[in-house]
């Protein structure tokens with residue numbers, strides 16, 4: 001917003017510099033950058049362009065100095081850079097202008113790389129389009145106004161959603177640095193998938209041994225408020241100042257009194273198949289903690305399955321609880337918290353292998369999912385770690401492990417689930433070690449990148465596990481050949497030997513892939529994030545900014561961003577924490593000043609805009625009969641700007657003048673004598 | 681004009697959060713599409729003021745592409761629905777002005793859909809090529825009042 005009212009900007013008053021980047025050969029290979037610069041210098045002279053240059057790498061320090069020098073020596077009042085996407089380097093060039101004393105918002109970056117040279121092949125047409133794009137930028141920038149970033153305070157509290165290993169790591173890093181964290185977990189305990197495993201590849205560390213101390217630290221940390229059995233239901237506000245509503249489901253346990261002794265679970269008469277923690281292999285009670293090391297230690301009563309809640313009688317737990325901690329009168333609670341930043345670490349769901357019907361899961365008893373096998377091999381699991389068939393007693397003599405179930409498959413998910421090869425190797429080792437059975441791994445490609453992974457593969461090879469390269473066609477119990485009776489037969493093309501094989505085994509383990517949480521889309525919407533086509537949350541930049549998102553103040557960590565192993569999940573948790581800490585320590589953050597403002601003298605008080613704003617940023621002053629935008633709530637979408645019939649609302653950074661001028665520029669209506677478009 | 685050599689000019693409005701990124705992604709992935717489209721970035725498809733479309737048409741564009749986040753995925757919660765309403769209204773307005781409503785197209789493209797956006801652009805360019813040039817009077821240099829556009833409505837529209 002200009003401080004003094006001067007004549008509106010026009011080509012006569014502005015001195016515009018145009019800089020066309022070669023980007024090595026990225027742009028210059030297709031676009032004749034020199035011609036574009038010369039053209040702009042000549043044809044757009046009347047539009048205020050006083051200097052137009054091309055340079056090899058505009059983003060290099062030499063390129064930036066070129067702009068700075070021109071601003072200082074030629075007194076440029078506007079700058080247009082034609083280079084890569086503004087999402088990459090807008091900040092670079094704005095900062096360069098700022099250094100030379102020009103308000104950063106008087107610089108416009110137009111893309112002739114992502115939107116021209118990389119997508120077009122015809123050199124002449126690409127050069128022509130680049131000219132039009134530059135012309136659009138020049139016309140637009142004439143109408144730019146000097147702006148100051150909006151500086152907002154950062155609330156020191158961080159909300160972490162999801163208490164798997166990624167969320168745990170993020171919460172601990174921030175809390176250890178001395179800042180408050182609120183950790184929201186949907187299940188009765190934190191821990192996530194890692195709590196279900198016995199051993200972790202490639203080191204075969206005991207999962208509980210490395211996870212439990214972390215969980216305990218979270219539970220007892222003075223800076224962490226742990227809200228389990230809870231979910232976020234609403235998110236308002238913006239970076240630095242989020243207001244979040246959390247639903248706390250009733251535990252029906254008074255946590256002040258409960259000592260976690262577990263007597264209630266023993267006495268509860270109602271058994272339910274535990275689909276979450278035990279992957280359906282075992283039971284839990286209606287009052288339960290998912291596993292002995294649960295944090296917090298307090299159980300929850302599962303209302304749907306509790307006999308008292310369903311039939312009105314029972315209360316066995318209440319009778320036996322030594323501290324009178326059972327409280328059937330609890331209700332769900334909603335609480336509102338303030339947070340400056342949010343880290344989402346909601347993890348993944350396992351691909352449901354029932355969808356691959358030819359592998360027989362759910363139909364053939366001794367076909368197991370990978371998570372079922374984790375529980376089966378877990379010494380704290382339903383079989384005390386004895387690897388046995390579904391009957392609970394018979395150890396298998398031969399086991400087949402099928403890789404890539406639901407992954408790298410056009411019918412399901414195209415992507416590689418990353419962890420399944422290593423997890424298949426881990427299973428092979430455990431089966432061999434504990435049962436001595438013959439183990440086959442059926443793989444498409446072995447993917448054992450990362451530290452110590454391939455060494456583990458070598459070890460499993462040396463232990464005598466057999467590897468068959470080929471995608472399994474079918475698992476069946478229809479015996480055809482001698483020796484197949486009572487077995488599961490794996491039908492596969494061995495692509496290394498070039499033959500079809502039928503391999504009879506007793507147990508099949510499906511290395512199911514990882515999938516986005518079933519409710520990932522809804523959660524993404526709640527927090528204003530976007531998902532990739534597969535449903536994983538999109539990071540701000542796949543290489544350079546993997547834990548930030550396009551929504552300021554919201555970060556992602558762990559499998560919510562894509563399939564990954566524990567070390568990578570932990571790294572992302574720590575990385576997200578570091579990003580958040582950097583901001584909290586600054587105490588303030590500068591935001592793009594893209595906001596709507598109402599010109600009260602033009603506003604007719606029709607109130608059309610009032611209901612259009614999704615953030616309720618527009619309030620109506622009945623006394624003066626005008627609307628006003630609250631800049632703290634406005635997110636700058638511009639919908640009200642477009643809707644106001646009186647043209648009373650203007651959008652900084654994206655004003656009508658700017659966009660209309662850009663249209664003129666793109667269509668080359670600014671050139672005299674008039675060009676016909678086809679002739680250019 | 682001969683439709684074989686006719687190269688339409690298309691102005692595309694994109695949303696900063698989804699379709700502009702899809703266009704970036706198409707670039708990063710080196711997906712190819714014809715150069716007839718020129719894109720404008722806005723913060724949201726909800727920013728689309730109908731006059732932008734009319735301005736582009738009056739200024740010589742042969743087709744207009746409006747793009748935004750998929751319904752339910754708007755970065756600003758629901759503003760793309762407003763774009764959808766304006767799109768439908770604009771189509772009717774164009775028809776009344778004697779311009780084929782097919783010259784205006786709406787495409788939903790998420791930030792991940794670079795390939796889809798490129799395909800939709802390619803397809804739209806061919807549709808407009810088949811319709812032929814709009815040849816709006818403004819192109820001739822003098823700005824003829826909009827009303828004279830109605831004449832062609834009787835001829836079925838351009």
Ligand SMILES: Cc1cc2nc3c(=O)[nH]c(=O)nc-3n(C[C@H](O)[C@H](O)[C@H](O)COP(=O)(O)OP(=O)(O)OC[C@H]3O[C@@H](n4cnc5c(N)ncnc54)[C@H](O)[C@@H]3O)c2cc1C
Nearest residue numbers: 162164165166186192193200201346347348558559565566
């Ligand atoms: C069978 C199998 C074996 C594996 N073995 C290994 C191994 O040996 N070594 C290895 O490195 N990796 C292994 N992995 C990979 C490992 O599981 C993941 O890397 C790791 O668990 C990812 O952690 P996370 O925190 O991102 O997600 P999760 O562990 O999925 O945790 C997410 C948490 O968020 C909670 N949550 C979800 N939605 C919400 C919500 N809306 N609100 C609140 N809370 C929510 C969940 O309840 C959960 O507690 C294995 C994976 C599988 C499937």
Ligand code: SF4
Nearest residue numbers: 603604606607609644
């Ligand atoms: S739409 Fe425009 S005129 Fe109507 S109340 Fe809002 S700002 Fe005022």
Ligand code: SF4
Nearest residue numbers: 613634635637638640
């Ligand atoms: S631009 Fe208008 S509609 Fe959009 S957030 Fe701001 S006040 Fe609300």
